[in-house]
Structures are given as structure tokens and as C-alpha cells.
Amino acid sequence: MAPRPEGTRHPRLLAVLGDPVEHSLSPPMHNAAFRATGLPFTYIAVRVGPGELRRAVDALRVLGARGANVTVPHKEAAAQLAEWLSAEAREAGAVNTLVFEEGRVLGYSTDGAGFCRALDEVAHFDPAGRRVVLLGAGGAARAVALALAARGAAAVRVVNRTQERARALVERILASGRGTEARACPWPQDTPGWEDVLRGGDLVVQATSLGLARSGPDPWRDLPFQVTAGTALATDLIYGPGGSPFLRAAARAGLRTLAGDWMLLYQGAEAFRLWTGVEAPVALMRSVLDRLLKGGSDVGKAHGAHLSG
Ligand SMILES: NC(=O)c1ccc[n+]([C@@H]2O[C@H](COP(=O)([O-])OP(=O)(O)OC[C@H]3O[C@@H](n4cnc5c(N)ncnc54)[C@H](OP(=O)(O)O)[C@@H]3O)[C@@H](O)[C@H]2O)c1
The missing domain is CATH 3.40.50.720 (NAD(P)-binding Rossmann-like Domain)
Structure with missing residues (x-):
């Protein structure tokens, strides 16, 4: 599992950065998975306007975050920003998962x-x-x-x-x-x-x-x-x-x-493994998505923050 910084009492932060992002079911899906596995992370949605990705990533790093998902319209910008790219991310020229590791920003593509x-x-x-x-x-x-x-x-x-x-x-x-x-x-x-x-x-x-x-x-x-x-x-x-x-x-x-939502589930499971080193509880994550999609819950709003230029 990813080490927690010295002296950290609170869960480490993860976020999905995009615009729009309020619709994203990644926060409830990942938070349920962290609760079920007892892993010390918490995941939020942050609306990041065009041209604001670097500022948002810098802010997350200052806060000691473990990483982020990147969504529309920032995936190509994320590939430019990362200091290291996986083979898939390099080939696609796009990143949807950032891992902050020992002062470096690593870019992966799990899509x-x-x-x-x-x-x-x-x-x-x-x-x-x-x-x-x-x-x-x-x-x-x-x-x-x-x-x-x-x-x-x-x-x-x-x-x-x-x-x-x-x-x-x-x-x-x-x-x-x-x-x-x-x-x-x-x-x-x-x-x-x-x-x-x-x-x-x-x-x-x-x-x-x-x-x-x-x-x-x-x-x-x-x-x-x-x-x-x-x-x-x-x-x-x-x-x-x-x-x-x-x-x-x-x-x-x-x-x-x-x-x-099946792609959402499986790209999320791979990102979960990259951040935590632990296999994602896929069946539980699927059941969360089923409940939210059936219920029509406006859940993104409850988890959303806003950062735009
Ligand atoms: N299910 C999942 O797990 C999952 C994973 C990743 C992404 N997604 C979804 O996939 C979509 C694309 O994401 P992305 O990250 O690739 O976004 P992106 O990099 O911003 O690309 C957006 C694409 O949509 C096109 N587009 C936007 N508005 C359009 C319009 N009015 N008419 C025709 N084409 C239009 C753009 O065309 P131009 O090049 O002409 O601008 C571009 O091809 C988003 O809806 C995102 O939520 C879902």
C-alpha cells in the first residue's frame, strides 16, 4: 500500500479533476471501495476550468494528495504535465490517472x-x-x-x-x-x-x-x-x-x-490499484454504481468542489 506521509492522521486525498465533473460517479464508487477495504483515502470531485489543470495539481500536491483522475477536457494537458508516462499514456498522448510519488507526477492511462x-x-x-x-x-x-x-x-x-x-x-x-x-x-x-x-x-x-x-x-x-x-x-x-x-x-x-458505466468501473479499478497497491473490490464498486444509476441520485453535487478560471 502507498505510504502515508509522516504524522498524517487524516485520510489522504484523491480527486477527479474536470469540467463538467458534477455528474461523476467516481467519488461515491471509490469512497465505498476505500471504506470496504479500510484504506485511508478520501476522494472528491473538483471542477477545474480550461487552463487550470496545473494549478489544481499543484494545489493537490501541497495538500499531500496521493493522486487524481483527470477527465474532460484535461486528459491531453495531463499528459503534457506528467513527469513520467506509462507506455499506454505515452502512446495515446492522454492521461486519466495521476499518481504523486516521491515528489514526481506519474501519468497513466487506464481508459x-x-x-x-x-x-x-x-x-x-x-x-x-x-x-x-x-x-x-x-x-x-x-x-x-x-x-x-x-x-x-x-x-x-x-x-x-x-x-x-x-x-x-x-x-x-x-x-x-x-x-x-x-x-x-x-x-x-x-x-x-x-x-x-x-x-x-x-x-x-x-x-x-x-x-x-x-x-x-x-x-x-x-x-x-x-x-x-x-x-x-x-x-x-x-x-x-x-x-x-x-x-x-x-x-x-x-x-x-x-x-x-462498465468502462467507468474497470478504469476506476485499475486506478485504485495504482494508488493503493491493492486490488479493487470490483463487485462492491459495481453495486454502488447500480444503486446510484437506478436511483438517479444527483450524488456528484454532494461531493463536488469548484475551481475554475
Ligand atoms: N465511462 C467512462 O469511464 C469514461 C471515461 C473517459 C471519458 N468518458 C467520457 O467520454 C467523453 C469524452 O471525454 P474526453 O476526456 O475524451 O474529452 P475531450 O478530450 O474533451 O474530448 C471531447 C471530444 O468530444 C468532441 N465534442 C465535444 N463537443 C462536441 C460537439 N458539440 N459536437 C461534436 N463533437 C463534440 C470533441 O471534438 P473536437 O475535437 O472537435 O473538440 C472531442 O472529440 C466525456 O463525455 C467523458 O465523460 C467516460
Whole structure:
């Protein structure tokens, strides 16, 4: 287990840093796991505005924190800030887990492993040889794309609003040398455009933050999922009470679906192990998520702090 600083009586701090972050179920999930294992940590959500990540990380270090999770929109900035990167984080150029170790900031990416564990254990979907349609090219999308390439995906179509970012991810996939084909696609403006990008896909991954705010019109309602492969699986990294509009639209078209809270669980379990050196109590963490997602609790607010520029 990670050592506690000399003289510390209180639990060591961990935090998820992002904007928005109020929706995050990481605080109750991790705090339940710390209570169950008797480990001396406490985990909070802190809203960190654009350009404020370094200030937030410095503040956590002053407070003697053990580390942090980093979420939208800071994963790429976290990779720049870390003084050491794991192989996965270096390849993806994105960090979702920071560990503060002997005065250094270590950066890890547990998103790809968490995503693939959910594919394996929950959806029983082997990505080897499959065609992936990936919506998004941000920090989470990068980690997922590189993990899928490492698992032998045949092709990844990167569909992103900002083409430069899509092209940068394609370059990373090709540079990984796994033999995965990769192509950047513009964000479609109409149904025929969506048919072109979705056609023949075996796995459709929604990895943008579009819809995270849960207000306004449903952007996914009319997506022509029926042009995907007959046995296609759809997954949305966004999770929350009431489920995902993206997955509801996919299910209406007959696709199998995998909810993003499974990725949350498994990426969190890996982060827990990095901070504590102890295997995470996954079944207990799953039961916490089930309770909160079913209950529709606005739990993030109760745990949230706010730091924005
Ligand atoms: N379930 C889990 O465990 C888990 C883990 C990680 C992340 N996530 C979720 O995954 C999502 C992405 O996270 P991230 O860290 O990758 O964020 P990020 O680095 O900020 O990337 C955001 C992505 O969303 C796209 N986007 C944002 N607004 C859009 C809009 N109005 N129309 C089209 N595209 C839009 C961005 O496109 P541009 O490049 O054009 O800006 C970019 O591709 C978030 O919702 C996050 O909560 C879930």
C-alpha cells in the first residue's frame, strides 16, 4: 500500500479533476471501495476550468494528495504535465490517472484497459479483426483507439468535428505499428453522411462529450444505425441515470449495447490499484454504481468542489 506521509492522521486525498465533473460517479464508487477495504483515502470531485489543470495539481500536491483522475477536457494537458508516462499514456498522448510519488507526477492511462475489460467481460466482444467507428478524437477516444489497435482491430474510422484532431489520432494509430487501418472522417452534417461513416461497422464507440450536459435536443435520435454490420455492438462512454440516448437509438435499430458505466468501473479499478497497491473490490464498486444509476441520485453535487478560471 502507498505510504502515508509522516504524522498524517487524516485520510489522504484523491480527486477527479474536470469540467463538467458534477455528474461523476467516481467519488461515491471509490469512497465505498476505500471504506470496504479500510484504506485511508478520501476522494472528491473538483471542477477545474480550461487552463487550470496545473494549478489544481499543484494545489493537490501541497495538500499531500496521493493522486487524481483527470477527465474532460484535461486528459491531453495531463499528459503534457506528467513527469513520467506509462507506455499506454505515452502512446495515446492522454492521461486519466495521476499518481504523486516521491515528489514526481506519474501519468497513466487506464481508459483503454477499462474499455477493453468491459468489452471482454460484459459484452463478450473480441475486437480482433473488427471494423470500429469511433466518434471523437479527444483524450478518451485516443486511449480507446490505441487499446483497440493493440487488440488487433482491423480498421478504425475516426469521426471528429475538428479534423486536425482526427488526423492526429489516425497518425497515432498507424504509428502504433499494429497493422490497424485508420481513416479520418469529417463530422457528418446529414443522414447520408452518417450512413457513409457507420456503414459496415462492427463496433460503434461514442467517445465525444456531446450530450454530456443532458439538456437540449437529442443529437442521436435519427442516427442510421441500421447500416452497421448485422451483429454490431454500440457503446457510449457517457453514462448516467436514465441511460444513454445514443444507446437507446442504437438499441431501437437492433444493435447490442454496452453502457459506459462498465468502462467507468474497470478504469476506476485499475486506478485504485495504482494508488493503493491493492486490488479493487470490483463487485462492491459495481453495486454502488447500480444503486446510484437506478436511483438517479444527483450524488456528484454532494461531493463536488469548484475551481475554475
Ligand atoms: N465511462 C467512462 O469511464 C469514461 C471515461 C473517459 C471519458 N468518458 C467520457 O467520454 C467523453 C469524452 O471525454 P474526453 O476526456 O475524451 O474529452 P475531450 O478530450 O474533451 O474530448 C471531447 C471530444 O468530444 C468532441 N465534442 C465535444 N463537443 C462536441 C460537439 N458539440 N459536437 C461534436 N463533437 C463534440 C470533441 O471534438 P473536437 O475535437 O472537435 O473538440 C472531442 O472529440 C466525456 O463525455 C467523458 O465523460 C467516460
